[in-house]
Amino acid sequence: MIRILAVCVAAISLAACSGDPEFAEGxxxxxxxxAIGTVDRxxxxxxxxxxxxxxxxxxxxxxxxxFASLADMEQHSVRVAYPAGGETRHFSGPLLRDVLEIADPQGSMLTVTALDGYQRDIEIDQILEHDVIVAIRMEGDALNIGGFGxxxxxxxxxxxxDLADIDDADWVWGVFSIEVR
Known part of the structure; x- marks a missing residue:
C-alpha cells in the first residue's frame, strides 16, 4: 500500500512539473x-x-x-548566432523596453542578475535604441532552468x-532580477 501511495505521489509530482509553463501556476x-514608478510587490x-x-x-x-505576463505581451523573434560564431537559434519574447515600460524606470542603468550570480550593467539607452528581447522561448519551447532560462x-x-560586434557578455541568461539605477 505504501509503495502504491509513493508511486501515485511521484506521478502527480511529475505531471505537475512537466506541464506547459504558460499555464502552470507559479x-x-x-x-x-x-528606481521604478510601478510596483506590485x-x-x-x-x-x-x-x-x-x-x-x-x-x-x-x-x-x-x-511567465504568463511575459507571454501575453507582444512577442518578437530574433534569429541569431549564439554564442557568437555558434549555431543560429530562434529566440522569442517581448521587447525588453516594453517590459521595462511596465515598471516605469526612473534611472539610466540596469543591473541584470542571473541565477548563477552573473551580473551585467546595461545602459537603458541601449535597450531603447535596439530591439533587445527578454527571451522566454528558444526554438518555440520555453527556456528551462538548467538551460538559458x-x-x-x-x-x-x-x-x-550597430550590434554586429556586441560581446556575448551582454547576453545574460538565467535572468531573474533587473535593478534600475
Whole structure:
C-alpha cells in the first residue's frame, strides 16, 4: 500500500512539473526593482527568498513579471548566432523596453542578475535604441532552468549592424532580477 501511495505521489509530482509553463501556476520569473514608478510587490524577505539574499539584492518594493505576463505581451523573434560564431537559434519574447515600460524606470542603468550570480550593467539607452528581447522561448519551447532560462537578454546582432560586434557578455541568461539605477 505504501509503495502504491509513493508511486501515485511521484506521478502527480511529475505531471505537475512537466506541464506547459504558460499555464502552470507559479511565481514570478523576473523581478524589476530599484528606481521604478510601478510596483506590485513588497520588500525582499530574507527568510523565504534566499537567492536574493545570496546575491545581496534587497529592495523595498518591486514590479514582478510572471511567465504568463511575459507571454501575453507582444512577442518578437530574433534569429541569431549564439554564442557568437555558434549555431543560429530562434529566440522569442517581448521587447525588453516594453517590459521595462511596465515598471516605469526612473534611472539610466540596469543591473541584470542571473541565477548563477552573473551580473551585467546595461545602459537603458541601449535597450531603447535596439530591439533587445527578454527571451522566454528558444526554438518555440520555453527556456528551462538548467538551460538559458527562465529568461534571457537577447540582442539582434545578426539583423542590427550597430550590434554586429556586441560581446556575448551582454547576453545574460538565467535572468531573474533587473535593478534600475
Amino acid at each position: 511565481g514570478d520569473l523576473v523581478t524589476i526593482h530599484g 513588497g520588500a525582499t524577505d530574507p527568510a523565504t527568498e534566499p537567492l536574493f539574499r545570496a546575491y545581496g539584492i534587497e529592495f523595498d518594493s518591486a514590479c514582478v513579471m510572471p 527562465p529568461a534571457m537578454v537577447v540582442w539582434p546582432r545578426d539583423d542590427d549592424d
